[in-house]
Amino acid sequence: MFPASSVLPVTQEQHDQHRSKSGFETRAIHAGYEPDAATGAVIPPIYATSTYKQDGVGGLRGGYEYSRSGNPTRTALEGNLAALEEGERAFAFASGLAAEDTLLHSVCGPGDHVVIPDDAYGGTFRLVDKVATGWGLEYDAAPVSDVDAVRAAIRPGRTRLVWVETPTNPLLNIGDIEALAGVAHDAGALLVVDNTFASSYLQQPLTLGADVVVHSTTKYAGGHSDVVGGALVVRDLELAERVGFHQNAIGAVAGPFDSWLVLRGLRTLAVRMDRHCDNAERVVEFLAGHPKVAQVIYPGLEEHPGHAVAARQMKRFGGIVSFRVAAGEQAALDACARAEVFTLAESLGGIESLIEHPGRMTHASVAGTALEVPSDLIRLSVGIETADDLLADLDRALG
Numbered sequence: 594m595f596p597a598s599s600v601l602p603v604t605q606e607q608h609d610q611h612r613s614k615s616g617f618e619t620r621a622i623h624a625g626y627e628p629d630a631a632t633g634a635v636i637p638p639i640y641a642t643s644t645y646k647q648d649g650v651g652g653l654r655g656g657y658e659y660s661r662s663g664n665p666t667r668t669a670l671e672g673n674l675a676a677l678e679e680g681e682r683a684f685a686f687a688s689g690l691a692a693e694d695t696l697l698h699s700v701c702g703p704g705d706h707v708v709i710p711d712d713a714y715g716g717t718f719r720l721v722d723k724v725a726t727g728w729g730l731e732y733d734a735a736p737v738s739d740v741d742a743v744r745a746a747i748r749p750g751r752t753r754l755v756w757v758e759t760p761t762n763p764l765l766n767i768g769d770i771e772a773l774a775g776v777a778h779d780a781g782a783l784l785v786v787d788n789t790f791a792s793s794y795l796q797q798p799l800t801l802g803a804d805v806v807v808h809s810t811t812k813y814a815g816g817h818s819d820v821v822g823g824a825l826v827v828r829d830l831e832l833a834e835r836v837g838f839h840q841n842a843i844g845a846v847a848g849p850f851d852s853w854l855v856l857r858g859l860r861t862l863a864v865r866m867d868r869h870c871d872n873a874e875r876v877v878e879f880l881a882g883h884p885k886v887a888q889v890i891y892p893g894l895e896e897h898p899g900h901a902v903a904a905r906q907m908k909r910f911g912g913i914v915s916f917r918v919a920a921g922e923q924a925a926l927d928a929c930a931r932a933e934v935f936t937l938a939e940s941l942g943g944i945e946s947l948i949e950h951p952g953r954m955t956h957a958s959v960a961g962t963a964l965e966v967p968s969d970l971i972r973l974s975v976g977i978e979t980a981d982d983l984l985a986d987l988d989r990a991l992g
């Protein structure tokens with residue numbers, strides 16, 4: 594059912610780069626691509642081609658036949674991502690949700706069951722609740738920070754996936770990846786970690802026992818708010834075959850231009866993330882001492898309930914900061930409107946700082962449900978501008 598040819602061959606050299614032989618930054622810059630044999634091009638070309646000349650019927654050069662099945666620019670990105678996450682193989686998609694949909698089709702069928710976070714990314718919740726249930730998938734939701742609750746939500750023999758985000762959006766709850774992997778594996782299920790918020794630099798879930806990593810590469814991986822993309826990275830070859838088959842069969846692949854942009858983003862992921870974290874720490878310190886702020890939510894704070902787990906499994910605590918405004922919803926909306934360096938917009942993970950009101954924007958669709966977020970909550974995606982300018986802007990916005 595899953596022909597070996599559904600996964601393109603990789604050279605031994607590329608395969609070795611998937612292993613953690615060299616440092617993260619070295620892999621980010623070199624893994625997945627060797628300078629072009631014909632021209633020496635140091636950066637992979639954008640292979641804007643749908644098809645490939647065959648040297649006699651079936652004589653494929655490097656395994657390339659048709660660009661839904663494989664494209665060299667996409668292969669370079671996939672090799673790089675696999676190396677960064679220390680996975681067996683990676684697969685690049687047209688969006689994070691396209692990656693998620695392909696994973697659900699690869700692993701689940703009618704009557705199967707998945708456990709998702711009770712504060713899952715809204716698009717993930719909609720995909721499972723409104724689309725996957727239509728073809729017979731069942732689900733339960735549990736808080737990722739509560740291992741016992743996740744265990745209780747599993748239906749032995751029917752649960753195929755335990756789906757986790759950590760940190761979650763926008764309340765930055767933390768799931769213990771190692772413990773959750775044990776819970777999933779005890780029940781014969783796979784552990785999926787949406788690693789979008791942490792990024793491959795701050796957290797490598799496969800090394801902690803997860804089976805699949807999901808990314809919206811739209812966010813930190815691309816990092817410049819100029820591309821929409823997604824990825825799956827898997828730990829073993831059998832699952833890689835299944836995902837590779839479904840990637841080709843469903844066809845929601847990343848195009849060559851988008852692949853090139855995401856790969857360019859990954860080259861600088863480490864330096865960008867360190868600056869995102871530096872600036873987020875400054876912002877957290879500033880907000881924690883601000884009289885108009887009621888509460889700052891950041892896994893790097895010792896009072897955060899997930900701090901100890903986050904400190905164990907993340908390199909640093911990330912670039913997303915949420916906080917509650919003491920004077921309530923209208924004051925939070927006013928602050929969003931007054932910010933200037935922080936741009937009022939959805940999404941996150943780009944070089945520019947963004948501010949948003951989850952209750953009215955990203956999380957408006959969960960108002961009135963158990964997933965409702967506080968109305969005085971503001972979420973910041975802290976960018977890599979001059980930190981002093983960010984603090985001055987927040988001070989002005991808070992009035």
Ligand SMILES: *Cc1c(COP(=O)(O)O)cnc(C)c1O
Nearest residue numbers: 688689690714716789809811822
């Ligand atoms: C944005 C996002 C997604 C969905 O990705 P798209 O690229 O928008 O399809 C999934 N998970 C998380 C955590 C996200 O932030």
